[in-house]
Amino acid sequence: MAMRWKNTLKESDVTEETAFLNRRQLMGSAAAGLGLAAIGATGTRAAAQDLQPNAYEDITLYNNYYEFGTGKDDPARYAGQLTTQPWSVKIDGLVDNPGDYAFEDIIKAMTIEERIYRFRCVEAWSMVIPWNGFELADLLGMAGVQSGAKYVAFETALRPDEMPGVKYPVLEWPYVEGLRLDEAMHPLTMMATGIYGKDIPNQNGAPLRLVVPWKYGYKSIKSVVRITLTDKQPPTSWNKANAREYGFYSNVNPEVNHPRWSQASERVIGGGLFSKRVSTLMMNGYEEEVASLYAGMDLIKNH
Ligand code: MTE
DSSP states (O other): OOSTTSOOSOGGGSOHHHHHHHHHHHHHHIIIIIOOOOOOOOOOSOOSSOOOOOOHHHHHHSOOOGGGOSSTTHHHHHGGGOOOSSOEEEEEESBSSOEEEEHHHHHHHSOOEEEEEEEEOTTSEEEEEEEEEEEHHHHHHHHOBOTTOOEEEEEEOOOTTTOGGGGSTTSOSSOEEEEEHHHHHSTTOEEEEEETTEEOOGGGTSSOEEEOTTBOGGGSOOSEEEEEEESSOOOOHHHHHOTTTOOSSOBOOTTSOBTTBOOSEEEEOOSGGGOOEEEOOGGGGTHHHHGGGGTTOOTTTTO
16 A cells, blocks of 8 residues: 555645655655655755745644643743653554554554645634655554444543643643544545654654545544554544534535635744745545545535
C-alpha cells in the first residue's frame, strides 16, 4: 500500500527550498535508523499557489491539546510530562485480531511515508504540515475488520498525573473521536508518527495521532490508546460538549458557518506581520478525493 496519495499538495505547491529541507531531514532520520520507507516532497518548481509547509516552530508551539491546558502554548509547555514509552494501542470490538499492539510492533509492520496536508482548525486558523505516518487502513487491515463494523472509535490516553488540564471539566475525559468506517479506510486518512521527519512531539500527539485532512482539526485525535470497531456511531468529545456547534462529520465547509463565527475564510498561521487570511476550500481542498463519501447527504444537517 505504499505510495498512493503520498503528497496531496502538488509538486508545484512546494517550494524548492522546503523540498530540499524535507529531503535532508528525512534522509537524516532514515540514517538515524527510523526506517522511513518513503522519501517525499521532491518538488522542484517554485510555489504556484504560494502554499508551503509551516515552519517546525509554528507547528509545535501553537497547539490545541486540552489535556495540557486550553492556551495555545500550554501543550508545548506541559506535554513533555507525558510518558510515551512504552506505548500500546488496544484494538478491539469487531475485529478478528483484538489485542494490545505495542507501538514498536505497529511501526515495524507499517510503511512510514511523508504526507504534506493542509490542516484546518474549526477556530478558523490553518497550517500546512509535513506529516510522517501510515495509512489507518493498513493498521485496521492488520487487526482484521469484521463485516459488521460500520464505525471506528478512538480514545486518547487519560493520565491525570501527567496531564494538568484534565482536572478541569472543559471536556469529558478521555478525549474520544470517531469516523465512519469508509472515512477511516480512505487512503488520505493517516496515523501520524512524525513531523518533518522527526518523531512527533508530545504536544502534537505523540507517539501516534489520527490525521483526517478534510475534517476540522478536532477530529484528528492525539496520543491514541484505543481503537474500537463498532456497528454504532461512537460519541465524540466536542459533539458531547456542544452538539449544535460540533457535529459528528465535521467536514471543512466554507458554506456552513459555525453558529458563532464564519467558516468562509481562515487565518494562515506563521509569517508574523505578513500572516494572511485566505478563503477556506470545500473539504479543505480534498473535495475531489472525498466528496463521493458524502454523495446524497445533506451537509448542513450532517455538519
Ligand atoms: N486530541 C486530544 N486528545 N485533545 C485535544 O484537545 N485537540 C484537537 C485535535 N486533537 C485535541 C486533540 C484540536 S481542536 C485540534 S485543532 C488539533 O488536535 C490540533 O492539532 P495540533 O496541535 O497538532 O495542530
